Amino acid sequence: MLCIFCQRDSAGSTSVEHIIPESLGNEDHVLPPGVVCDDCNHYFGSKVEGPLLGSDYFRHARCWSATPSKRGRVPGVRALHPASKSLLEMVRDLDGSLHLFPAAGGSEHRWAEYLSGNRHGQLYVPVPVPPDHFLMSRFLAKVALEVLADRMLPLDGGLEFVATDGQLDPVRKFARYGSTQAWPFSRRELYAPETAFSGVDGEPYEVLHEFALLYTGERELHLVCAIYGVEYAINLGGPEIESYKRWLRQHDGRSFLDMLPSAGLTC
Template sequence: MLATSWFRHARSRQWVPNKRGLIPPMGGLVPEARMNADVWLDGDSLTLGGRNEREHRALAEAIQTGRVRSVFIPIIEAIDQRLMSRFLAKVALEVLVERVIRVQGWNEEIVDKAALDPLRHFARIGDRPEKWPFSRRRIYHEEDVQHEGDAGYQVLHEFTILCEPLLEPGHLELYAVVCIFGEEFAINMGEPEIASYERWLKAHDGKSPLYTSDTLPVPPVFG
């Protein structure tokens, strides 16, 4: 998922390196050279590169001879739904572990919890169910700077767990809510639906669970 165009472009725009410390390039189009190119932006500075040695030489020659006058960088909004669903399923399980890791017996409770088996299977295999929907919306711009005292910082990602009561007494829906580069994603950990999350948003005037008191700091053993 991290290699998909949406993630690669977002990480490149925000200058977030990969495990090798390299900034992933965005994909661009150089019309005068009739070729695609790797593009890196750093403030007002733009760097171009070919995708292989032959293309790199051809691009360099086109730049040196003055043929290259423009570069088009597409805005990537589309996300591969299945890949993102599986990615969010994996992240949801990790978020849940992070929240309960200090509770005695957390490992057995999560590993042996049959209610999480469908989510685990979908994260690992992705063959069933056919779809696992998720909520997606932008809650702040990826360039927004948060302020704390005199310091300013960007939030690249944040997450929480939301408990949404169902109609049946004693039953809860667990949602992992993850914000990446200002886009909020929410996935139901118990079943492939998001209707209860949409109801929650409507009841809370669209405010993100990341900024309310309804989230679950350290969940109890859930039934």
């Protein structure tokens, strides 16, 4: 058995690989041990996913949607309360309730004094910029190869194909070693991150992540995925995204994810 990233023997590996990190709400889409070796699994966790999830952008998205980390914690975000000149930390509970308390280094006294005399006030919360482009493109390249492995897993020789096919070498090397310039990808907002969708049983739920592989008429294979209402697409065949943009224009800008029979669920 070969790892799909470093192509080394991975028969002794014991870690399962989450295609989308657990801290983005994924519990279901997991590759069995050895598809991604323990070394690569650890590398992606500490060098790609860790810094990405720790970015202001993902901290905010996880806070507003109350997505806990695998240790069960929802990250807090900083906010400014000008009337009391306080720097605050906002933390959301899993039940959706919001808590405010002075951030480390902030004045507890000023905040407490303000609260004792006022019931209303304004709070300023910075709008985070999208995460680092290079890191995000490596993350998408990782997800793309793993989604392909997941689809090929049931097929005879499917996994061996993903681990050894030369056409996939650039995307696997970029994801694992980041050795080329940033791989271009498409990014566009589909809906507000906290938008609730109606589930199959009538209960509302939020779509944290959906993904699918799109094989265009130009014979280019793309990963299309949505995370917190933002659609991303990356080309597994090479560092270009124009073919996906042409596909979008041909389809009036509709998302491929909405065209799938089980749209709204991970596909």
